[in-house]
Structures are given as structure tokens and as C-alpha cells.
Amino acid sequence: MAEKSRIRLNPTTREIEIEGTEQFIKKYFDIIHNMFLGSRASEPVQKATETVKARKRADKPAGRPSKTGSVIKLIQGSKKGITTTELEKKTGLSAKRIWAIVYRAEKSGKIKKADRGLYMAA
Numbered sequence: 001m002a003e004k005s006r007i008r009l010n011p012t013t014r015e016i017e018i019e020g021t022e023q024f025i026k027k028y029f030d031i032i033h034n035m036f037l038g039s040r041a042s043e044p045v046q047k048a049t050e051t052v053k054a055r056k057r058a059d060k061p062a063g064r065p066s067k068t069g070s071v072i073k074l075i076q077g078s079k080k081g082i083t084t085t086e087l088e089k090k091t092g093l094s095a096k097r098i099w100a101i102v103y104r105a106e107k108s109g110k111i112k113k114a115d116r117g118l119y120m121a122a
Contacts, residue, residue, distance in 0.1 A: 007032060067093060071101045075111045081120035 005020025007028060016032055018025050065073070070091055075082055087098050102119055105111045112122045 067091065067097070068101050068105070071098065072105050072110055075102075075105070075119045076121040078120065081114040081118045084117050084119075 005024045006018075008017040009015075009032065016029075018029055018032065071087055071093070074087060074090060084095065084098050084102065087093070087102075088095055091098070093101075102111070106113060106119070109122055111119050114120045
């Protein structure tokens with residue numbers, strides 16, 4: 001019975017799973033490792049992600065800002081900051097949706113937390 005060899009790659013989590021003979025593993029591990037975990041590996045993944053984001057933006061109808069964009073503009077437009085409760089009232093979005101948008105915007109550096117529940121431009 002022939003032994004089967006396989007390579008599993010997960011570019012999102014950057015996990016590599018190689019099964020097979022010792023010779024197979026030695027031959028392909030360094031190649032795969034450098035391909036996906038080397039310094040150049042992040043560039044193609046990032047470019048692919050940017051392409052997907054650009055495609056999503058292109059699918060939106062023109063002239064209508066996104067909900068995320070509206071929330072970020074409200075936060076960046078307030079000089080003293082704005083609370084999540086005020087954002088809920090002004091946008092009509094749920095608290096859960098506001099918190100998700102604020103969390104992502106804060107992580108990306110577009111806004112900063114001034115106090116608990118109070119956000120302002122970064």
C-alpha cells in the first residue's frame with residue numbers, strides 16, 4: 001500500500017500541516033515555510049485582502065455613505081468627542097452595531113477612546 005503525502009495550508013492562521021514520509025517532509029517543509037511565513041508571504045495575502053475590500057466598495061451604490069463611514073465621520077467631526085448613545089440616536093443603528101464599528105475603527109487607528117463610552121478623532 002502506497003503511503004499518501006499531503007500538505008495543508010491555512011493562509012489566514014498561517015498554519016502548515018505536512019504529512020508523509022520523512023524525506024517528503026524534509027523536502028517540502030522549508031519551501032512551504034518560506035513561501036507562507038517568510039517576509040514576502042504577508043505581501044500577497046495583504047494585496048489579496050485589499051483587492052477584496054476594493055471589490056466590496058465597488059459593489060456599493062454610489063452617493064450613499066456606508067454605515068461605518070457615517071459613524072466614523074460623526075466621531076471625527078465632534079471636537080469634544082461623542083458617546084455611543086449619541087451615535088445610536090444620530091445613526092439609528094443598534095448599540096451592538098455601534099460597538100462593533102467603534103471597535104474596528106479604534107483598532108485601525110481612525111479614532112481613539114477619550115473615556116468610557118466616549119470617542120474622538122485620533
